[in-house]
Each structure stands twice: as C-alpha cells, then as structure tokens.
Amino acid sequence: MLVSAKWLREYVNFPMTVAELGERLTMVGLELEGLEERPTNLQQVVTARVEMIGKHPRADRLQLCEVTTGNQIYQIVCGAPNVAVSAVVALALPGAKLHAGISIQETTVRGERSQGMLCSQRELGLGEDASGIWLLPPDTPIGTPLAEALGFNDTVLDISVTPNRSDCLSIVGIAREVAAICGMRLQYPVITCDESGPPV
Numbered sequence: 001m002l003v004s005a006k007w008l009r010e011y012v013n014f015p016m017t018v019a020e021l022g023e024r025l026t027m028v029g030l031e032l033e034g035l036e037e038r039p040t041n042l043q044q045v046v047t048a049r050v051e052m053i054g055k056h057p058r059a060d061r062l063q064l065c066e067v068t069t070g071n072q073i074y075q076i077v078c079g080a081p082n083v084a085v086s087a088v089v090a091l092a093l094p095g096a097k098l099h100a101g102i103s104i105q106e107t108t109v110r111g112e113r114s115q116g117m118l119c120s121q122r123e124l125g126l127g128e129d130a131s132g133i134w135l136l137p138p139d140t141p142i143g144t145p146l147a148e149a150l151g152f153n154d155t156v157l158d159i160s161v162t163p164n165r166s167d168c169l170s171i172v173g174i175a176r177e178v179a180a181i182c183g184m185r186l187q188y189p190v191i192t193c194d195e196s197g198p199p200v
Contacts, residue, residue: 003174005155010189011175014182018155024181030168031160038154041125042147044096044104048074049142050087050118058110065118067091070143077114082132088140089133090119099125126150 005018014021022032048067056062056077065076065083074091083089093116096104102123106115121127121134124146140149147153159174167173172186179186 001159001161001169001174003157003159003171005157007171008157008175008178011172011187012178012182012184013187014178014184016182018157021178021181022157025157025159025174025177028177028181029162029165030174030177032157033160034158036156036158038156039125039147039152041097041099042145042152044093045098045119045124045146046091046093047136047140047142047144047146047149048089048091050083050085050089053083053085056110056112058112062109064112067118068142074115075113076116076118077109077112078118078133080118080120080133082135083118084135086138087133088136088138088142090124090136090146092117092119092123098123 005021008014016024019035022035026032046069048069050065050067051073052066054064056064062077062079063083065078067074067076067089069091076091092098092104094104094106096116098104098119099122104117106113108114117123118133120130120132122130124134126134136149145153159168161168168177175186
C-alpha cells in the first residue's frame with residue numbers, strides 16, 4: 001500500500017524522519033518495502049522570473065530571455081509565444097530530467113547560449129497544455145524548487161499490509177498505528193458540508 005507522508009502528517013504530526021517512521025512501522029508488523037521521494041522528474045527545476053526579452057539575432061521565431069532565480073541570472077533561448085517580462089516561470093536547469101525522458105543540458109541554439117529551458121505543463125508531466133510556457137502565479141517565490149513551490153514534494157511509503165491487519169488498509173488505519181507508536185493523539189481533518197439546495 002502506498003502512503004503519502006504529507007497526507008499522514010495531516011492526521012499525526014510525527015516527530016521523526018519518514019525513514020525512522022518506516023523502521024518503527026516494520027517493528028509493529030507493517031513492513032516497509034520502500035521509500036520514494038516524489039516527484040522524481042522535477043529535480044533541478046526551479047521557479048524564476050523573466051527579467052528581459054530580446055530578439056534572437058539569427059532566428060525569427062526565437063527570443064533571448066534573461067531569467068533570474070534571485071541569486072543567479074540565466075540566458076535562455078525560447079520559442080514560446082506567451083513569454084513576457086516579469087512572468088514567473090518553471091526553469092529546468094542543466095542536469096534536469098523531465099517527463100518523457102527529456103534531458104536538459106546547456107547548449108547553443110543558432111549561435112546563442114541557452115543555459116536551460118522554460119517549460120510547459122506537458123514538458124513537466126503536470127498537465128496537457130503545451131501551447132506555451134507555464135506561467136505561474138506572480139506571487140510565487142523565485143529560486144524555489146518547483147515541487148516545493150507547488151506543494152508537490154512528498155515521500156511515499158510502500159507498506160506491506162498482511163491479511164490479518166485489514167484495519168490498516170486506509171490512511172486512517174495507518175495514522176492510528178503511527179499515533180500509537182509516537183504516543184500522540186490522532187487528529188482528524190475538519191470536514192465541512194454545505195447543506196444547500198432542495199431536500200433529498
């Protein structure tokens with residue numbers, strides 16, 4: 001069973017690392033088969049702001065963009081129609097391995113250096129929109145790993161639940177075990193229901 005550590009913390013804010021929690025769960029009979037950091041394809045992708053846009057001297061449909069992560073400026077060759085000054089974007093740095101096996105390297109495009117890539121949602125594997133680069137909300141902090149800025153960073157526990165522990169086949173069941181291990185109270189999320197509309 002795959003369990004999100006972030007979701008688990010909504011029920012029990014356990015004081016240990018996820019790896020230590022996995023060891024403790026194994027000791028009580030819920031065997032940890034593995035841990036996986038998610039998402040794996042967004043490493044080396046950070047938020048950045050477009051500072052300047054200029055025409056590419058040797059290509060009509062390409063632009064030279066200067067983008068900043070707050071502590072460093074990068075030159076990026078970009079062909080997206082929606083790139084704009086002050087836009088907050090997803091910048092894949094050299095070494096990034098994106099969705100569908102795209103590997104980002106510093107390169108030269110028609111004689112101009114490109115130190116990364118401004119990405120669309122599809123290139124990141126986070127949506128189907130490939131019409132242009134992904135424009136993030138303007139208040140998104142720059143220089144932050146994209147997964148962190150979007151709240152996607154998480155660790156997933158792969159737990160083997162034996163047939164005699166069917167009580168642990170849900171997030172609440174696992175959270176109950178974690179609360180018992182840590183000597184903490186289980187906190188159920190507050191759920192509100194808007195009772196409007198015609199009677200049923």
